[in-house]
Amino acid sequence: MDRELVQGAVRLMEQGEPCALATIIQVKGSAPREAGTQMLVTAGGQTLGTIGGGCAEAAVRQRALLVLQKGEPEIYHLDLTADTAADEGMVCGGIMDVFIEPLGG
Amino acid sequence: MDKLAFFRQLLAALEGQQPGVAALVVKAEAGLPGVAPGNRFLWTPEGHYGSLGSANLEAAVAERAREVLAGRRPRLDTIELDEGSVTLFLEPVLPEPEVIVLGGGHVGQQVAAVAKLAGYLVTVIDDRPDFANQALFPTADRIICNNFTAALQDIKITAATFIVIVTRGHRHDYDCLRAVIDSPAAYIGMIGSRRRVQGVKERLLAEGVREAALERIHAPIGLDIGAETPAEIAVSILAEIIRVYRRGA
Incomplete structure (x- = not known):
């Protein structure tokens, strides 16, 4: 659990700025970061923390913006083993479950 | 306890170098009123904060807390309650070295x-x-x-x-x-x-x-x-x- 990230979440909520918290809850195979890694995404699309960068992170960021609109948490399933992943240059090739939830705001 | 109050409590535990276990509901079967994804609960040896929406679930966290702390890594646990099953993400809150x-x-x-x-x-x-x-x-x-x-x-x-x-x-x-x-x-x-x-x-x-x-x-x-x-x-x-x-x- 990263202190700076929790601090960031508290700050954003205090400012009334809507944001989504993405937490990797499960990893299978080789993924860039382990379970427990978190990233904050603001409604403006800014991020705090990293869940590994690259296309996977970009996809989670997009999804987080949707979750913010919807207002309901969800488990986002990323399959980095698919052919498209290789085409996109994602080298790690694992499966990642990310819990994305809207926080305050 | 709303989310802001919970995260403030979590931050206090991290800053106070106090060990604990943070639990998060990530999946819940229907039929469990009050138990919803996103519910959070913090267990520490000194006290408990937040709510998972079910006292039985919180007791399950307390039961596993020492094991999660000793394991030093987060894990997913599925808890079977009479009303259905709930998946919890259990994460150790460890003092920063x-x-x-x-x-x-x-x-x-x-x-x-x-x-x-x-x-x-x-x-x-x-x-x-x-x-x-x-x-x-x-x-x-x-x-x-x-x-x-x-x-x-x-x-x-x-x-x-x-x-x-x-x-x-x-x-x-x-x-x-x-x-x-x-x-x-x-x-x-x-x-x-x-x-x-x-x-x-x-x-x-x-x-x-x-x-x-x-x-x-x-x-x-x-x-x-x-x-x-x-x-x-x-x-x-x-x-x-x-x-x-x-x-x-």
Whole structure:
């Protein structure tokens, strides 16, 4: 659990700025970061923390913006083993479950 | 307790170096009123915060807490309740490891830099303003200019604290060692030749410090890699600290 990230979440909520918290809850195979890694995404699309960068992170960021609109948490399933992943240059090739939830705001 | 209050509590636990287990509902079968994804709960030995929406679920977290803390890694657990099953993400909240550098000389400066590089919180203590300052320690989290004994009385030493004694003289080494010898620190290391270390140890023994307490001191300090320069010595000290932190020995 990263202190700076929790601090960031508290700050954003205090400012009334809507944001989504993405937490990797499960990893299978080789993924860039382990379970427990978190990233904050603001409604403006800014991020705090990293869940590994690259296309996977970009996809989670997009999804987080949707979750913010919807207002309901969800488990986002990323399959980095698919052919498209290789085409996109994602080298790690694992499966990642990310819990994305809207926080305050 | 709303989300903001919960995250404030979580932050307080992290800043207070208090261990705990954070639980998050990530999946819940229908038929469990009040149990919804996103519910959070924090278990600590001193108290509980937040709510999962079911006392049975919170009891399940408390039951698993020590195991999760000992395992040091987060995990997913599915809990079967009479009304259906719930998946929890259980995450240990561990104190951040902190390196306390006693002495702001050449070695202390390098130890502070390498410790920061390795991701530790860093506190530097020296009684000389010319050494305990931000110009010499630009990356340190905390710099205390005070005499060693007084400074050590004021700071919190926990099982996540690593103490590096690299002062300029054996009198200060002795003061520092005496101040921390009975602390719960994970690591106490002291620089110096075998003779100098022996002298300090003998003086403490004569004062009634138990021999077992002296055996936990890492002296000569650092892994034996033939280090000579202050930077090399700092690397060998951090290598030893990392081994204690990751492997417990």
